[in-house]
Structure formats: structure tokens, C-alpha cells
Amino acid sequence: MEETRGLRHEKITSDESNGSPKLNKLNINTILIILGILITISIIAFLYNKKLKNDRLNHYDYIIVGSGLYGATFNYFAKKKGKKTLVIEKRNVTGGNLYCPKIEGIYVHRYGPHVFHTDNKTIWDFVNSLVEFTPYITQSIAKSKGKLYTLPYNMWTFNQMWEISKPEQANDKIEEQKYKGEIYNLEDQAISIIGKDIYDRFIKENIRKEWDRECQNLPPFIIPSLPKRFIYDTNYFYKDRYQGIPVGCYNALFDVLLKDTEISLGTDYIPNKERYEPAADKIIFTGRIDEYYNYTYTPLEYRTVRWVDKIENVDNFQGSAVIHYPDFDINYTRVVEHKHFDPYNKQIQSKKKTIVSYEYYEEWNEDKECLYPLNDEKNNNLYLKYKEEADKLSNVYFGGRLGQYKYYDMDKVIFEALNFVNNIKKK
Numbered sequence: 001m002e003e004t005r006g007l008r009h010e011k012i013t014s015d016e017s018n019g020s021p022k023l024n025k026l027n028i029n030t031i032l033i034i035l036g037i038l039i040t041i042s043i044i045a046f047l048y049n050k051k052l053k054n055d056r057l058n059h060y061d062y063i064i065v066g067s068g069l070y071g072a073t074f075n076y077f078a079k080k081k082g083k084k085t086l087v088i089e090k091r092n093v094t095g096g097n098l099y100c101p102k103i104e105g106i107y108v109h110r111y112g113p114h115v116f117h118t119d120n121k122t123i124w125d126f127v128n129s130l131v132e133f134t135p136y137i138t139q140s141i142a143k144s145k146g147k148l149y150t151l152p153y154n155m156w157t158f159n160q161m162w163e164i165s166k167p168e169q170a171n172d173k174i175e176e177q178k179y180k181g182e183i184y185n186l187e188d189q190a191i192s193i194i195g196k197d198i199y200d201r202f203i204k205e206n207i208r209k210e211w212d213r214e215c216q217n218l219p220p221f222i223i224p225s226l227p228k229r230f231i232y233d234t235n236y237f238y239k240d241r242y243q244g245i246p247v248g249c250y251n252a253l254f255d256v257l258l259k260d261t262e263i264s265l266g267t268d269y270i271p272n273k274e275r276y277e278p279a280a281d282k283i284i285f286t287g288r289i290d291e292y293y294n295y296t297y298t299p300l301e302y303r304t305v306r307w308v309d310k311i312e313n314v315d316n317f318q319g320s321a322v323i324h325y326p327d328f329d330i331n332y333t334r335v336v337e338h339k340h341f342d343p344y345n346k347q348i349q350s351k352k353k354t355i356v357s358y359e360y361y362e363e364w365n366e367d368k369e370c371l372y373p374l375n376d377e378k379n380n381n382l383y384l385k386y387k388e389e390a391d392k393l394s395n396v397y398f399g400g401r402l403g404q405y406k407y408y409d410m411d412k413v414i415f416e417a418l419n420f421v422n423n424i425k426k427k
């Protein structure tokens with residue numbers, strides 16, 4: 001029985017090989033193998049083609065390294081002059097430190113709070129010709145020992161400090177507290193400008209927190225001046241006639257500055273220098289000048305901060321865009337509530353949530369964001385060595401805060417880029 005059953009079984013399988021399931025299985029396997037080979041060949045051909053295309057770069061008048069405000073402004077004007085440009089950006093987004101991602105529908109000033117302010121009407125008219133601006137006046141508040149004060153120092157601050165109301169009283173108070181001796185350190189410097197009470201309340205502990213050192217052990221140049229006014233005005237950028245934030249945040253400004261531009265995102269220029277440099281008449285480099293030279297004279301140093309975001313389930317967390325925390329026992333330095341930068345945006349204002357970012361000062365190292373150039377004597381001299389090298393190059397120009405190792409407000413960045421581009425002849 002068993003044998004018969006086995007025979008029968010064999011027979012059945014041999015039947016299958018004549019147009020039966022076994023043959024079908026074989027065919028399917030063959031088809032699958034052929035298909036696999038074809039797909040692999042197509043992928044290889046596609047990648048090879050792409051590589052060939054990539055290797056054959058177009059030629060450009062300008063390759064602009066960095067899509068921050070300097071690079072993007074340069075790009076805008078160069079294109080207006082009929083120049084062919086390529087922007088290379090190592091991040092996956094454009095805008096440099098002005099990039100504002102949307103979290104919970106609220107624009108977040110990712111690299112720190114940014115308010116456009118200027119006293120230059122040409123620059124103000126220019127940015128307003130590109131995007132609409134939300135009127136915004138920067139008002140700053142400091143919370144110390146549980147009490148709130150307005151900054152920069154004005155009659156409100158003096159009233160909150162000493163309960164005085166007249167400008168003359170405030171002036172006398174500061175004058176009698178000023179240090180009048182030789183200036184050896186940051187403490188001497190600060191007290192000589194603003195007096196002891198204000199130094200003790202707002203500067204001493206804050207500096208210790210920022211620099212991890214006492215003011216007596218820091219150089220005076222860190223605080224070259226301290227703004228103070230004997231009027232009741234809380235406008236932080238009171239020296240500038242124009243102030244605001246683009247509607248749609250800075251992303252909207254970059255959409256215009258980089259419109260119809262060829263952009264290579266996620267591309268670091270440095271390791272690809274040999275490939276890109278011959279592809280343009282000129283390179284506008286807005287990355288780190290020391291990095292361009294492979295840190296030949298050792299790296300330039302920066303200061304940096306770190307932000308920690310929190311989503312709060314309230315419509316209004318602190319009632320202000322920025323509150324400073326100068327006291328040493330509070331380890332963050334500022335708290336930023338982003339929705340207050342957009343006071344007229346009904347959609348954002350009606351949200352029952354808010355995004356709050358805590359700012360912490362951090363020791364800078366090569367892996368961290370280079371935010372503020374550390375323009376002390378040592379670093380300034382080091383920069384001059386790099387600049388000397390840069391001046392020898394006729395096809396590479398170094399611009400912006402990293403290329404020129406200098407803190408620039410936004411209006412100055414636009415001014416610099418505009419000045420440089422103005423020397424370009426129209427095509």
C-alpha cells in the first residue's frame with residue numbers, strides 16, 4: 001500500500017513537470033532571476049548616469065557657499081545682474097541662523113530670537129520690498145531674585161531698583177556708585193559705567209554663568225559699553241528707527257532671496273572643494289575662514305548656547321517673547337516664548353499651546369554651533385593670519401559672520417553683501 005502510494009506520488013510529480021506545477025515553479029524562478037538582473041542593471045545604469053551628470057558640473061559665475069543672510073542676499077543681487085549662481089549649503093535647510101521651523105504651527109527662532117532692526121532706510125526699504133514685516137518692538141524683561149525689571153536700563157528699571165522717578169535722581173544714584181579708579185578687569189569696567197547696584201543685580205552673576213569665571217578674572221573688553229537712558233522707554237533697539245519681523249518669519253525672506261536658484265542642500269563645500277572651485281569664476285565663501293584653510297594656524301574660537309524646547313499646554317506661558325534670568329542659581333540665561341514674536345497672527349495667537357525655549361550657555365568646542373566669534377586679542381590676531389592668506393586669493397571672497405569672523409546684525413550683513421555685489425558689472 002505504502003509503495004503504491006509512493007509510486008502514485010512519484011507519478012503525480014512527474015506529471016507536474018509536463019505543464020504542471022513543478023514546471024511553473026521553475027519558470028517563475030527563472031523569470032524572477034531575469035527580472036532581478038534587469039532591475040540591478042537599471043539601478044546601476046541610473047546611478048552611473050547620475051554620477052556622470054554630477055561629475056559634469058555646469059559653469060557658474062558664482063558659487064555661493066552658505067545660504068545664510070549674506071549668501072542669499074549676494075545671490076539675489078548677483079542674479080539681478082544676470083549672473084549664473086549655485087548655492088551650496090551644508091545643512092538640509094536654507095536660511096543659516098535665521099531658519100525658523102514650525103512646531104505645533106508656531107514659528108520657532110531656531111538659532112535664537114531674531115528681530116530685524118536698522119537705522120538705515122535703504123536697507124529697511126529693501127527688505128520691505130521683498131516681504132511684508134510685522135511691526136514689532138523688542139521689549140526685554142529680566143527676572144532677578146523673584147522681581148521683574150525692564151531692560152536695557154531705563155527710567156522704569158531705575159524706578160524698579162530704587163523707587164525713584166526723576167531722571168536726575170537716577171543719574172545721581174549711578175554717578176555716586178561708579179568706580180573711578182584704574183580699570184583692570186570686567187568688574188572695574190562694568191561698575192565704572194553703570195554703578196555697583198546694577199552691576200550686582202544684572203551683570204555679576206550673569207557673567208559668571210555665561211563665562212564660568214568671576215568678573216574680576218575676565219578682561220574689560222567683554223563689556224565695552226552698557227546702554228542706559230533716562231527716559232521711560234522700554235524699546236530695546238531704541239537707537240534704530242525701523243524694527244520688525246517678516247510675516248511668515250525669516251523663511252519668507254529667504255524664499256524671495258533664493259527664488260529660482262540652483263541650490264545644493266546637505267553639501268559641505270570643504271570636502272568637495274576640488275570639484276566645485278573650478279566650476280565657477282568666483283567663490284563667495286560664508287563658512288568658517290579657518291575651516292577653509294584646514295585650521296592651519298589652529299581653530300578660531302567661538303561662544304555658543306544650547307536651547308531646550310518645551311511645548312506648554314497653555315495659550316500664554318510668560319507674557320513676553322524673552323525673559324532674561326541673570327541669577328547664578330538659575331542655570332538657563334533666557335526663556336523665549338516664540339508665539340509672542342507674531343502678535344498679529346490670529347492663527348498662532350489662538351493656539352492653546354505655546355513653544356518655549358530655554359537658553360543655556362555652553363563651553364564651545366568644534367562639534368558645537370559657532371554662534372558668537374570670540375573677538376579677543378588672541379583670536380583677532382589669529383584671524384588676521386587667515387585673512388592674509390585669503391587676501392592672496394583672487395577667486396575666493398570671504399563674507400558674513402563666519403567668513404569675516406565678526407558679529408554682524410542682519411542689517412549690516414545685508415549692507416556688506418550689497419556693497420560687495422555693487423562692484424560687480426552687469427552682464
Ligand SMILES: Cc1cc2nc3c(=O)[nH]c(=O)nc-3n(C[C@H](O)[C@H](O)[C@H](O)COP(=O)(O)OP(=O)(O)OC[C@H]3O[C@@H](n4cnc5c(N)ncnc54)[C@H](O)[C@@H]3O)c2cc1C
Nearest residue numbers: 066068069070090096097112114115269287400401409410
Ligand atoms: C543668538 C543670536 C541672536 C541674534 N539676534 C539678532 C537680532 O535680533 N537682530 C539682528 O539683526 N541680528 C541678530 N543676530 C545676528 C544674525 O544671526 C546674523 O547677522 C546673520 O545670521 C549672519 O548671516 P550669515 O549669512 O553671515 O551667517 P549664517 O546665518 O551662519 O550663514 C552661514 C551659512 O553657511 C553654511 N555653511 C557654513 N560652512 C559651510 C560649508 N563648508 N559648506 C556649505 N555650507 C556652509 C551654514 O550652514 C549657514 O547656513 C543674532 C545672532 C545670534 C547668534
